[in-house]
Amino acid sequence: MTNSDTQNENLAQIGVVGLAVMGSNLARNFASRGHTVAVYNRSTDKTDKLISDFGETGNFIPSKTVEEFVASLERPRKAIIMVQAGTATDAVINQLADAMDEGDIIIDGGNALFTDTIRREAEMAERGRHFVGAGISGGEEGALNGPSIMPGGPKESWDTLGPLLESIAANVGGTPCVTHIGPDGAGHFVKMVHNGIEYADMQVIGEAYQLLRFGAGLEPAEIAEIFAEWNRGDLESYLIEITAEVLRQVDEETGKPLVDVILDAAGQKGTGRWTVKEALDLGIPTTGIGEAVFARALSSSLGQRKAAQGNLPTGTLKTFADLGLNRDEFIDEVRRALYASKLVAYAQGFDEIKAGSEEHNWGVDPRDLATIWRGGCIIRAKFLNRIVEAYDNNAELPSLLLDPYFNGELGDLIDPWRNVVVYATQLGLPAPVFTSSLAYYDSLCAERLPAAIIQSQRDFFGAHTYQRIDKEGTFHTVWSGDRKEIQV
Ligand code: ATR
Numbered sequence: 001m002t003n004s005d006t007q008n009e010n011l012a013q014i015g016v017v018g019l020a021v022m023g024s025n026l027a028r029n030f031a032s033r034g035h036t037v038a039v040y041n042r043s044t045d046k047t048d049k050l051i052s053d054f055g056e057t058g059n060f061i062p063s064k065t066v067e068e069f070v071a072s073l074e075r076p077r078k079a080i081i082m083v084q085a086g087t088a089t090d091a092v093i094n095q096l097a098d099a100m101d102e103g104d105i106i107i108d109g110g111n112a113l114f115t116d117t118i119r120r121e122a123e124m125a126e127r128g129r130h131f132v133g134a135g136i137s138g139g140e141e142g143a144l145n146g147p148s149i150m151p152g153g154p155k156e157s158w159d160t161l162g163p164l165l166e167s168i169a170a171n172v173g174g175t176p177c178v179t180h181i182g183p184d185g186a187g188h189f190v191k192m193v194h195n196g197i198e199y200a201d202m203q204v205i206g207e208a209y210q211l212l213r214f215g216a217g218l219e220p221a222e223i224a225e226i227f228a229e230w231n232r233g234d235l236e237s238y239l240i241e242i243t244a245e246v247l248r249q250v251d252e253e254t255g256k257p258l259v260d261v262i263l264d265a266a267g268q269k270g271t272g273r274w275t276v277k278e279a280l281d282l283g284i285p286t287t288g289i290g291e292a293v294f295a296r297a298l299s300s301s302l303g304q305r306k307a308a309q310g311n312l313p314t315g316t317l318k319t320f321a322d323l324g325l326n327r328d329e330f331i332d333e334v335r336r337a338l339y340a341s342k343l344v345a346y347a348q349g350f351d352e353i354k355a356g357s358e359e360h361n362w363g364v365d366p367r368d369l370a371t372i373w374r375g376g377c378i379i380r381a382k383f384l385n386r387i388v389e390a391y392d393n394n395a396e397l398p399s400l401l402l403d404p405y406f407n408g409e410l411g412d413l414i415d416p417w418r419n420v421v422v423y424a425t426q427l428g429l430p431a432p433v434f435t436s437s438l439a440y441y442d443s444l445c446a447e448r449l450p451a452a453i454i455q456s457q458r459d460f461f462g463a464h465t466y467q468r469i470d471k472e473g474t475f476h477t478v479w480s481g482d483r484k485e486i487q488v
Contacts, residue, residue: 012038012061012072014164015079017092019046023082024054025143026109026136026168031058033167038062038079040069066092070099076160077104080134085110093120093131102128105157109136111271114152114185114192118360121153121184130157133184135191137377138170146170148377149178150194150369152187152362170376177372182362189278189356190369193349196275196289198239198379199268200345200433203292205243207431208338211420215427216320216330220247220257230335234409235342237381266296275352282355287440288345291432317428325423337420337434340413344437346387347400367391399444414441 015038016027023041027050030037036059041047047062054060063069070077077100081092089108096106106129108117117133124131132153136143149169151158158180169178181187205227212218212226224247231240249258272293279286298305320330350366357364370387373379390403397403401410421438424431443449456477458464465476465488477485 011074012036012059013074013078014038015040015069015073015077017041017066017069017079017081017096018083019050020082021140022109022136022143023080024050025140026080026082026147027060028054028057029144029146029168030164031060035059035164035167036061038069038072040064040066042083066095067099070096073104075101075104076130077101078107078161078164079105080107080109082109085112089116090120093124097124097127097129100129103130105130105132105153105161107132107134107151107153107161108188109134111135111191111195111269112188113274114189117152117185117188125154130154132157132161133188134165135187135194137191137194137373137379139378142170142376142378146177146376148372148375148380150181150187150191150372151178152181152184152189154183155180169372170380172371172375175371175374177374177376179368179372181368182357182364184362185360186357186362186364189360189362190353190364192271192274192278193353193356194369194373194377194379195271196279196286196293196352197345197349199272199275199292199296200288200349201237201239201342201379203295203433204288204338204341204345205239206295207341207424207434208334209243209247210429211334211424211427211431212331215423215429216327220259224248226331234383235335235339235381237383238378239381265300265302267300268293268296272296275349278356279348279352282352282359284348284352284355285440286345286348286352287436288341288348288433291436292345295430295432314428318426320427323423323426330423333416333420333423336413336416337431340410340417340441341434341437342383343401343406343409343413344440345433346383348440350387350400365391365395367395401441401444410441 013035014030016023017040019039019041027037027039038061039047039050040063044064051060051062061072063072073079079096081089083089083092089110089112093106106124112133121131130153132151135150136147138147146169149165151165165178166176169176181190209223212223224244227240227244231244247259251258251261254261272289276286276290276293353364353366367388370384370391374384386405387400390397390400390405400406417438421435424434455466459466459476460479463476465474468475473487475485476488477483
């Protein structure tokens with residue numbers, strides 16, 4: 001029992017609006033931690049179902065109208081919205097704001113675009129309401145048993161909301177997987193990048209599978225064992241763990257591995273795409289995430305793929321036998337390529353968060369993020385402990401890759417990573433994130449990039465000017481006639 005329970009037994013400490021799967025699981029999570037939870041859904045059937053199925057498991061106060069719902073909340077009122085993103089969210093925010101008073105807190109727990117969250121926060125601030133855009137990761141199971149939560153919004157609201165969110169969040173070694181991320185859209189921004197990183201994480205696992213299956217010719221069940229083994233080492237993570245389970249699954253109808261009968265066209269709901277669009281605007285090369293988003297789009301271009309299959313020249317491809325590789329060594333090289341590419345995707349994601357935070361003056365602490373992503377969320381992984389340590393050692397790291405630990409790891413990863421990219425090319429197996437991440441890495445390390453050529457071309461056709469490496473100033477070459485350089 002919390003203090004507030006004893007103060008007012010007839011009111012709820014928290015309310016949830018929108019009782020589809022995520023909302024009802026979140027409401028049940030709050031109730032299971034001893035909170036009284038007000039619940040409301042536009043159509044009453046979902047509210048009735050929650051109460052009939054789980055009413056016995058905790059204290060719920062169901063309401064049939066928004067006004068009733070708001071009246072059932074303790075002040076300052078705190079209501080989490082879990083409805084469809086977009087106009088539905090705006091409609092519910094306004095209904096709540098109408099029924100609420102000064103200082104009450106509206107939390108949007110959906111996957112809103114952070115610019116919408118910034119707008120909504122400003123609108124609510126004008127009306128004296130606190131608006132908190134909170135990213136919630138962990139899927140249905142996380143919502144029920146402990147998600148990772150990324151709340152933005154005003155700091156004052158965190159003071160009242162924090163303990164409630166801490167009570168339902170995942171917990172790693174006594175640390176709850178929730179913290180105040182920063183003002184207005186900061187929470188939804190980092191949740192967006194979290195999802196972008198998730199896209200890359202999933203894609204690199206897919207690329208490793210592809211190489212083991214169609215390169216080394218291993219069966220899904222054998223690859224399941226390899227992933228289970230990887231899950232006992234540096235790559236230990238939720239996504240590797242569930243992929244091993246997926247690969248063990250046999251289709252009841254056909255007796256084939258389930259992975260073989262699932263259409264290989266990946267869906268997407270938009271957060272990966274948002275991450276890349278925002279990265280483009282911020283000028284941050286999130287190439288791993290970008291390739292992962294494009295890989296999903298390409299997989300879904302079924303007509304184009306069908307037209308190309310068997311109809312475009314592949315050149316001379318090698319077989320696994322042609323490469324003359326030892327199977328176990330190949331498996332370990334693929335593991336290292338996956339690890340290195342994953343590291344690049346995280347480094348790029350953290351770069352985007354840093355740039356977004358600077359752009360919007362949010363003051364996001366990357367160490368906090370690595371800490372709250374260690375549990376509850378889809379990208380939870382042992383590896384995140386290393387990221388926490390990296391930012392502990394140097395809060396101003398220019399890139400995660402330059403942290404001494406990761407730098408050392410890269411020393412062991414780089415040669416196998418290069419080899420795997422070469423093998424993939426020779427085998428004709430696409431590995432877009434492995435490949436582009438290596439190009440990113442080599443670009444970072446290169447002493448000279450071809451950008452000098454691009455600057456010259458720009459100056460040639462558009463007099464866009466350039467700078468020199470040996471003196472200050474801005475220069476333009478007159479490319480016609482005598483071709484002389486002038487300082488501009
Ligand atoms: P999920 O993906 O978890 O199934 P969703 O599609 O994101 O959920 O959101 C569905 C929820 O949004 C439902 O609770 C729905 O209410 P109904 O059960 O009445 O359909 C709610 N929702 C959608 N549009 C809404 C609106 N305009 N006002 C209020 N709630 C709305």
